[in-house]
Amino acid sequence: MTNISNGATEFAGDMLSGYSSAYSRYLSLVPGAGVVRRTVDARATTRLVLGGGSGHFPWTAGFVGAGLADGAALGDVFTSPSAEQIYRVAKALPPAGGVLFCYGNYAGDVLHFDMAQARLRGEGVDCRGVVVTDDVASAAADNSAARRGIAGSLAVFKVAGAAVARGDGIDDVERIARLANARTRSLGVAFAGCTLPGAAEPLFRVEPGSIAIGLGIHGEPGIRTVPSMPARELAALLVGALLPEAPAGNSGRVTAILNGLGATSHEELYVLWGGIARLLGDAGIEVVMPEVGELATSLDMAGCSLTLSWLDDELAELWAAPADTPSFRRAAGQVPVADGKQLAVAVPKAEVADSRDVNGRDAGGRLVEQGDGGAGPEVDLARVALAAMLAAVSKAEPELGRLDAVAGDGDHGSGMARGLRAAVDTAGLGHRDLSSLLRAAGLAWSDKGGGTSGALWGVLLGGVADGLADDGQGYSASRVVAAVSLGRDRVVEAGHASVGDKTMLDALVPFVDVLRTAVESGAPLSAAWSGAAQVATEAAAATADLRPRVGRARPLAERSLGSPDPGAVSLALCLTAAGSVLAAPPA
Structure with a gap:
């Protein structure tokens, strides 16, 4: 349960305010909407904006910073940001050649991002949207476009952000994000449900001695339940579900993300990772710079997910490229890059559209008589x-x-x-x-x-x-x-x-x-x-x-x-x- 709160209705806003204060060296608060970077890469001609509900930290606001995202729009707990919030975050960034939005494939997110993009296009902004569809439990392989996005989003966000940092135009950034999404697969499991702030009961329960397979990061229950099993067998279950979905003609290289959902200790994740690494090695898979930790949580859910993202040479370079955000950091020089120096310029003062003529609010979002x-x-x-x-x-x-x-x-x-x-x-x-x-x-x-x-x-x-x-x-x-x-x-x-x-x-x-x-x-x-x-x-x-x-x-x-x-x-x-x-x- 949520023990530290001023109330359920204030929780998401209080969290975002505290987060932006703690990491003010990285980002600025867009009141009531999200956060944007304090600096942008000098070579960047595209802006990358992420979005989704609160309750999943560090996904997505934790990835705002150099070499990754330029901004993130956050809705309430497990709720998509509104079109107005998305629009305001995009407008708070310096103008560029285009804006790429990247978010999970959830109906509310798709609707609101579509509406925000339509509004921006009406103002002459070239913007695109890439939805992440990595969760193999949410739809069959022949209907992959219907799959939802979970922790594999990080693989897509990271390579897109690295492409932005090296100066790619919006066409190439969009191409890279879509390629990464097409090569990324995830499966999650839960040992216990999560509880919304202010709620007395969890969204769902997992019976003791059981594991729910195929959960979602918004607290959706799994699609089936199996008896608890040793770590080596759980590793085999996760790897066995993802390897058959390897894209045709892949190079045999992947990056792997073992993600904790909020209440699973890092020590447990490392126990599980040991089994996963052995199985991937036995299958002849080369793992490039894996990540183990909490990257897309679900409040206090006990569980984890495994992501495999198949890499080609370009994706491998972008995955390894430097990044510096509150929740994802990678030093320069780990792989050869054209220019390992991360340049930055100051971001102009945040600009928020005055929308009094349509919804009765001023530029700061306040109601106006x-x-x-x-x-x-x-x-x-x-x-x-x-x-x-x-x-x-x-x-x-x-x-x-x-x-x-x-x-x-x-x-x-x-x-x-x-x-x-x-x-x-x-x-x-x-x-x-x-x-x-x-x-x-x-x-x-x-x-x-x-x-x-x-x-x-x-x-x-x-x-x-x-x-x-x-x-x-x-x-x-x-x-x-x-x-x-x-x-x-x-x-x-x-x-x-x-x-x-x-x-x-x-x-x-x-x-x-x-x-x-x-x-x-x-x-x-x-x-x-x-x-x-x-x-x-x-x-x-x-x-x-x-x-x-x-x-x-x-x-x-x-x-x-x-x-x-x-x-x-x-x-x-x-x-x-x-x-x-x-x-x-x-x-």
């Missing part, structure tokens, strides 16, 4: 509806977390509550019309809620806002239906999911269909909404019979049977709460 501009009663109605949604989700927060922990990391309830609080705070500011309020609320929700749900609710509210843009047409029931339909379409496009995949769409799509049919039949909006919300609630409950086909829960599809999708359940709660306000609007 705005005039009402003659807002109509529908603005007050939306504010009350958001507050009702927050009340419903807050009441259900423990149950939503429990549902999410069945096959995920247990943070859905806290993330929804956090995002809704931000949406309510933003809605409390002056807004000219309903569209601007909903757009601001969606951006705030996405920024503070993080994760897949935060991103998708931001997309949903943004779509509804666009459908209700103030053009003098008013807010008829048919126009509300069209706007909600637009929001649904945006979610489908962003989330790459469909009905039956066990996501929020399983509740959202029937809601929109029933709402449209009722309004077209002449029903008042309030009655149509309430009836559609009841259908959404029933549809959310019915997801208990589905197996997830996308998202973090997919590798544990069987485990989730009998338990409804938390995203669909929380959506139905929100729709029901909004319907109650429509039925009894404020005076």
Whole structure:
């Protein structure tokens, strides 16, 4: 459990503040978003920005420094950073020829990084994204693009950072990162689950005398359980799972990363490494500069993972190149390089975009009061509806977390509550019309809620806002239906999911269909909404019979049977709460 904390909601922010203070010689804090280097390599024409949730230190903020990353965007514990956080970290760096983002293949991270990149491209910044897909337990070899990223991320981050340091352009840095990812494989095991800050119980338990195989670093349980075994047999299990996935035509050289997950002693890791090294040697594998230690943790989880990353000459040189970060250091001169001298220049003062026009915050991220501009009663109605949604989700927060922990990391309830609080705070500011309020609320929700749900609710509210843009047409029931339909379409496009995949769409799509049919039949909006919300609630409950086909829960599809999708359940709660306000609007 987390013994040192000022509270669960402050934990990630307090951690990042303390970390940036301890290592101020390396990096600067981007308030509420992440960290950036104090110096950049003089030859660098590309910036490398990492990202992911907190709770995994040193992954990713621990790798910000010379020869590795230029910045890292951090979300809450086990929660992706928001698009706003990612954007602010990228903008805090000096301009360059391009920005490469590198992060794990998790739905929330992909959504938020995609949105941040779209915003940067709109400003003329050449940016690319490389997702890490090293975890062999999360999908079959013939579907490797669906695999999630775990500790093998370090192999990808390191070679990409070394390419940046030697002056490679963004095309080459992206090529190298993709090559390293294609040649990197990992498998993790757990001996005990981890516990989120403020929680009384771990996300999952491993029975005494057992080992969970195939865990994820966000606290996802393993895909199967086996009896405990001696270190030599565990080494054989890990090596035996990874060697068959060696890329064709490999040179027989690998780097290996034996990673502790937070509560496994280094001494135990070295015992295990001895067996792994012998097995690799017996297989004729040359190991280049292996790493053993805690590099991608999962709070207090007891367990470890093994990564093998197959090297060619270029990757081997980049892996061995100098680096100096708070958590990963490598001296110069270990291999011949074109120029072993690490040059640096000062980073200009951090630049953060002023986004007051879209989400009510100034350049420092603070809420700024705005005039009402003659807002109509529908603005007050939306504010009350958001507050009702927050009340419903807050009441259900423990149950939503429990549902999410069945096959995920247990943070859905806290993330929804956090995002809704931000949406309510933003809605409390002056807004000219309903569209601007909903757009601001969606951006705030996405920024503070993080994760897949935060991103998708931001997309949903943004779509509804666009459908209700103030053009003098008013807010008829048919126009509300069209706007909600637009929001649904945006979610489908962003989330790459469909009905039956066990996501929020399983509740959202029937809601929109029933709402449209009722309004077209002449029903008042309030009655149509309430009836559609009841259908959404029933549809959310019915997801208990589905197996997830996308998202973090997919590798544990069987485990989730009998338990409804938390995203669909929380959506139905929100729709029901909004319907109650429509039925009894404020005076």
